Amino acid sequence: MNTIGKAFKFGDNIDTDLIIPARYLNSTDPKELAMYCMQDIDEEFTDKISEGDIIVGGKNFGCGSSREHAPLAIKGAGISCVIAKSYARIFYRNSFNIGLPILESEEASEKISQGDEIQVDFTKGIIKNITKKEEYKADKFPEFIQSIIKYNGLVGYVKNKLEQGDYNDL
Amino acid sequence: MGMTMTQKIIAAHCGKEIVTAGEFVEMNLDIVLGNDITTPVAINEFNKMGASEVFDKNKIVIVLDHFTPNKDIKSAQQCKISREFAKEKEIKNFFDVGQMGIEHALLPEKGLVVSGDTVIGADSHTCTYGALGAFSTGVGSTDMAGGMALGTTWIKVPEAIKINVIGKKKPFVSGKDLILHLIGKIGVDGATYKSIEFTGSGIKNLSMDDRFSISNMAVEAGGKNGIFPVDDKTIKYMEERKIKDWSIFEADEDALYDEEITINLDELNPTVAFPSSPENTKDIEDIGVIKIDQVMIGSCTNGRIEDMRAAAQILKGKKVADGVRTIIIPATQEVYKQCIKEGILEIFIDAGAVISTPTCGPCLGGHMGILASGEKAVTTTNRNFVGRMGHKESEVYLASPAVAAASAVTGKIQNPNKI
Ligand code: SF4
Numbered sequence: 365m366n367t368i369g370k371a372f373k374f375g376d377n378i379d380t381d382l383i384i385p386a387r388y389l390n391s392t393d394p395k396e397l398a399m400y401c402m403q404d405i406d407e408e409f410t411d412k413i414s415e416g417d418i419i420v421g422g423k424n425f426g427c428g429s430s431r432e433h434a435p436l437a438i439k440g441a442g443i444s445c446v447i448a449k450s451y452a453r454i455f456y457r458n459s460f461n462i463g464l465p466i467l468e469s470e471e472a473s474e475k476i477s478q479g480d481e482i483q484v485d486f487t488k489g490i491i492k493n494i495t496k497k498e499e500y501k502a503d504k505f506p507e508f509i510q511s512i513i514k515y516n517g518l519v520g521y522v523k524n525k526l527e528q529g530d531y532n533d534l
Numbered sequence: 535m536g537m538t539m540t541q542k543i544i545a546a547h548c549g550k551e552i553v554t555a556g557e558f559v560e561m562n563l564d565i566v567l568g569n570d571i572t573t574p575v576a577i578n579e580f581n582k583m584g585a586s587e588v589f590d591k592n593k594i595v596i597v598l599d600h601f602t603p604n605k606d607i608k609s610a611q612q613c614k615i616s617r618e619f620a621k622e623k624e625i626k627n628f629f630d631v632g633q634m635g636i637e638h639a640l641l642p643e644k645g646l647v648v649s650g651d652t653v654i655g656a657d658s659h660t661c662t663y664g665a666l667g668a669f670s671t672g673v674g675s676t677d678m679a680g681g682m683a684l685g686t687t688w689i690k691v692p693e694a695i696k697i698n699v700i701g702k703k704k705p706f707v708s709g710k711d712l713i714l715h716l717i718g719k720i721g722v723d724g725a726t727y728k729s730i731e732f733t734g735s736g737i738k739n740l741s742m743d744d745r746f747s748i749s750n751m752a753v754e755a756g757g758k759n760g761i762f763p764v765d766d767k768t769i770k771y772m773e774e775r776k777i778k779d780w781s782i783f784e785a786d787e788d789a790l791y792d793e794e795i796t797i798n799l800d801e802l803n804p805t806v807a808f809p810s811s812p813e814n815t816k817d818i819e820d821i822g823v824i825k826i827d828q829v830m831i832g833s834c835t836n837g838r839i840e841d842m843r844a845a846a847q848i849l850k851g852k853k854v855a856d857g858v859r860t861i862i863i864p865a866t867q868e869v870y871k872q873c874i875k876e877g878i879l880e881i882f883i884d885a886g887a888v889i890s891t892p893t894c895g896p897c898l899g900g901h902m903g904i905l906a907s908g909e910k911a912v913t914t915t916n917r918n919f920v921g922r923m924g925h926k927e928s929e930v931y932l933a934s935p936a937v938a939a940a941s942a943v944t945g946k947i948q949n950p951n952k953i
Pocket of ligand 1: 600637638833834897915916
């Protein structure tokens with residue numbers, strides 16, 4: 365699995381209120397949520413991005429509330445992947461659970477500049493900076509997470525369990 | 535090598551003798567929780583999972599607390615989805631307007647969570663129940679759906695930080711000051727992925743309501759949970775509300791901690807977190823003059839009876855300053871009723887404050903007290919991010935009920951000891 369897009373850079377501690385302000389939480393439609401994605405930090409964000417672009421954050425990306433609306437808004441806006449130094453734990457869970465790929469890489473987070481063209485190979489965990497002609501390594505997903513990814517997120521994972529009827533021996 | 539208190543609870547819920555930090559396990563759940571914002575998303579995912587029934591209709595709790603009584607048509611639609619689902623699946627613990635309170639004040643009060651339980655909630659402040667000695671943590675809506683379908687969830691066994699509490703609180707110092715102080719010290723990512731385990735001789739000097747505010751904000755330091763040992767106070771609290779049995783777990787003496795921090799209550803002063811991060815804390819002595827437009831006392835952090843009493847003690851016989859809108863929201867119907875009994879609501883009204891029915895309301899910039907651009911508020915809530923309570927150019931200062939009430943009186947952030 366591969367993706368190519370332009371990088372949009374943000375700093376440390378990007379919280380879920382910045383990703384999607386609470387005043388829009390009366391909807392759960394990813395397309396509607398997407399319209400307000402990052403609005404309080406960059407009003408024109410959603411006009412500037414195109415399908416497949418990439419968000420690059422600093423440390424503790426996605427801190428704050430448990431709202432799944434945050435990764436949903438990012439995914440709904442057409443962002444193909446988030447790269448950051450580290451993530452807040454609920455955001456980390458939520459992203460995998462809803463099928464938004466996220467990667468942890470300190471090097472990539474530091475070296476990528478706004479607007480760089482980035483190619484990500486998820487299977488190998490390799491991030492290519494086409495603009496700067498550099499390559500960075502991302503942490504591989506733990507085995508358990510891989511099994512969730514295999515089923516395209518938690519929905520597929522649970523569905524499979526329910527169909528197999530094997531959830532009693534967990 | 536021994537286990538932490540959290541690790542022991544997890545081990546007991548996944549049928550293992552021993553679990554170690556970093557390991558992924560599937561854990562059985564005693565309670566799965568959702569609110570009016572997160573439950574509709576979870577219902578959607580639950581249906582997509584092909585689940586027809588919930589795993590146990592007594593172990594799911596749904597509370598309509600954020601945008602209720604409904605603030606607009608969209609939130610009314612959201613609540614309707616949850617209401618119909620609860621009815622169809624015969625969910626026993628469904629709390630609608632009239633019975634509801636802010637979820638994290640409500641569940642312990644109703645006896646729905648006890649020590650030794652495992653709880654996931656589609657709300658980040660689910661970590662509040664650590665005050666009771668339960669393992670509880672916030673998750674997303676899809677996790678809630680998975681929990682409702684299977685009665686289990688995946689969890690990475692956390693490492694832990696140990697907080698050794700010693701000493702005794704000075705007047706007008708509360709659990710809120712302790713947790714703000716700690717977050718100021720370790721930062722908003724100081725405990726990411728980890729448990730915060732409180733221990734030490736000073737614990738006995740913290741009331742249950744102090745402990746609830748402390749565990750509540752563990753997530754503001756990035757923590758997976760924030761847990762207290764079970765003592766006489768915990769047992770008394772649970773006995774008064776007993777609807778189910780509890781179990782008590784203790785950390786092993788040789789449990790491994792990443793870090794140990796001591797907090798001496800004798801040295802703790804009222805503490806305020808400045809905009810726009812809970813880690814931006816200052817001792818009340820070092821604040822200077824900050825004029826304010828609004829005060830809010832309430833939320834899952836500080837909407838309990840002790841919080842109301844602390845505010846009443848200060849507001850009694852006084853008036854709020856001109857131009858300071860003072861909004862007070864008891865967190866549950868029981869707290870509200872107790873305030874009536876003790877004459878607290880009268881004190882608030884005489885002082886010039888307004889009182890609202892239980893709701894999250896202004897805490898997340900929902901309704902009942904949104905801030906305009908340039909306005910400043912002192913609030914007893916738990917987050918002061920940009921735009922959290924309204925306009926992105928408004929400012930939120932986090933403090934205890936005593937500091938918030940004192941500030942309402944003088945119109946600036948006020949040390950309650952000097953009023
Ligand atoms: S009071 Fe605030 S922090 Fe607590 S559950 Fe409600 S919105 Fe969340």
